Amino acid sequence: MTDAPREPPRQAVSATLRRAAAHLTGGTAVLTATATAVLLAGCSTPSDSGSREAGWERGGAPPATDTGLGWGFTHTQRSADGNDPEERKAIVDELSVQPLPQVQAIMGWGAGNPEPSPGDYDFESLDSRISLIRRTGGTPVITLCCAPDWMKGGKAGRTDWSRIEEAPSPEHYDDFAALSARIAERYPDVRHFVVWNELKGFWNRDEGRWDYEGYTRLYNAVHKAVKKADRRNLVGGPYLGMDSVPPGQSHHASAVRGPWGSLDQRVVDALDYWLAHRTGADFLAVDGSSAARDDSLSPDRFAATEKFSDVGRWLHERSSLPLWWSEWYVTPSDAGWREDEHTAVQATAMMEIARGDPAAAFYWNPQQAGGRCTGCLWRNGPAPGDEVARPMLELLRGFAAAFPPGTEFATLWADDARVRVLGDADTVLAVNTSGRALRAEVDGEPVDFGPYEVTWLQR
Template sequence: MLFTVAMAGLGLLLTMFGTTGHGAAERSTGTPAPGVYGGPGTGAPPSARLGWGFTHTEYSADRGTAAAEGSADKLLAAQPLPQNQAIMGWGSDNPEPSPGRYDFSGLDSRIALIRRTGGTPVITLCCAPDWMKGGTSGTTDWSRIEAAPTPDHYADFADLAAKVAHRYPDVHDFIVWNEFKGFWNDSAQRWDYEDYTRLYNLVYRAVKAVNAQNLVGGPYLNMDSVPPGTKDNASSVSGPWGSLDQRVLDALDYWMRNKAGADFLVVDGSSTTHDGALVPDDFNATQKFHDLSRWLRQDTGLPLWWAEWYVKPDHTVWPENRLMAVQATAMMQLAEGGTDTAFYWNPESESGDCSGCLWTGTEADQRGGTPLPMLDLLRRFAAVFPPGAQLSTPAVDNANVIALGSGRTLLAVNTTDQQTTAHIDGATVNLAPYAVSWTTR
């Protein structure tokens, strides 16, 4: 990129799992009717290079007023994107409240939304029913959504994963678990990567047994890092931004050496430090995405997926133009680092009043389902910078402006809160404060 950067680690962002509350929808316990969710051979061919998409969270466009849902459907269908959904939590009910008794109503609703809007469906195989993790059969305690299955139920979770893969035969991309939830060994102060890998291998084989063309990836590790100068838990994977946490590196190394197989590598993370600081500032901190993406691609040799990526401290609110500018910068860094697939965590709220949301909430009022700035950025970026796009770094005479090109399209970002002018590849561009500018060369 065209600016000097330094970065430091990231804080764990585990606050957006939520509960579902889908209510009294008809419970779907059998096999979907033909043509409802696709069938063998339908949909796009399996690919580990999906490009830019988003993840559904607790409130999405499958619930609300008919008018708002219809508006959201048209909006998403206008330029279909990859869409990711978890099997439990984040808008989906407990899929197996008791052994052998299934409730796919919430997941059916989300998959139906993805299908009718033309998106490429991705399923995250997380989280686990209560009876698989020491809870009472037939109940759901959403406060324990982060708990992992106990080892004696790993095979049961793999069976559930196979049931999901069989139920949605046109879904071919599966992520195993989420951020090592429940796999932290508190006494040893490290990740329990041995048990996660045991679970992963069982799930990998179960999903592949349903359809050998299914693509499966993990380990969905949070790329936590420590600031420059920190000695505790600092690994050799380092740069001006700091060092990758050695405990993350240990977990990744073990999984790579002991996995049954993988079609892609899954990680997530933020440009913040452990304590939520942005070092040296909000824009320059995003260099971390570039550096780690490039290293991960080279070290593992696998297609790289970022299941989540964040650019600001949790529970902070920025003006929309500043947020969009930093988001655009992060996406440029991810693209230049060689990312194959990246999902934006859509922070939809029930009220529809949400910084960084992709569309207005469909439960709010008749105005729900209308596009917001982040959706425009995501769709433009997906169209101009798909996986494998030939990227170019234009010449810029202004240190406060960054730019990235592909073909005849140029994306430029003003990283300041002041109006500015830059000469980009010889052309004069006037940029409003925190402007995200698309031009044709």
């Protein structure tokens, strides 16, 4: 730490605001919401303009040209395009303050069946989601999953949502590739495409392993079609879950291991096959949880997050492709954690993901219709004057601003093992992993923490 003027250690402002203020004033500054929006959104909020197929807009952020998108999130079934106009405007306004990359699947998770019958297209819901991303100024990413029923043995014109996780049958791989190309052509400002989701439907029951041959055939067909639609399109996969077994289990255990357990050997085999037989890729997409397959967290819920950095480093050894975390999870199904507890574990996990040098990482937003929603990014049904952003959105914004792809992290320390730290030359994130208040020295400076407090500091 320097002796230059700096903000108080626990000032409740985002890393973006602090950096902008320091740049403009050389010291601490208090920014109004309006000034914040100007600094973060380039002096204006992106707006839709122009016309395109089916009357949908071309506005929003300019097309991205690389895979280093940084930190963003994925839209799920309920999102900011709900029926209530005031709620929708409040959320869109909040997301526009600091635009983030945003992911949407082509079918499911808020999008309807894009091709109910061969050649009969319905893009209304997908149009709505892509338009939402544009209105907030975010960079759109499309996940090319899932497949219409007629591509997987169902009846044309019908959609059985209980079969959403089934893969297209091999005779329809080219049909799915053609649908993917049509979607790429429909949204010419979208440049990033992920092929399929967690190898859903690609499990070889007879052999008890992933059907990586079938997935790779589908991937190669889609890659070719989407690249043919526009050679500037960036395509990646395999969106493979980094499943692990708990420490001490030898069945399906691999040599990729740590205190958290070891990667499932069947995952390693699937990745190796895809890397060896893909026809091309612009990035390597994976997802995973700090919990093992039995839902256990070893050695504990905070230390288990080291899996993300260990796996990230291993993936970089395996491949030179930019690394994407398409999803990540830290919560066992029956955790029941409080919001501050959940945020502290998530912050620790994101520190470990960052240490693994990702080009992009997308938080799976668990938005729901109402009631308690631990980990949601925004509040449902905000009344006038309510804060829309929830702690996880503030945390995601902080990481996006402070730790973009390629960040060179500094060697930092805290004198209390219960405090985790990560930072670069400018910004430090410190997390109290204890449910008790404590005082600790962080990089030589005393900091008071509340229980499970996540604190941004300026060096």
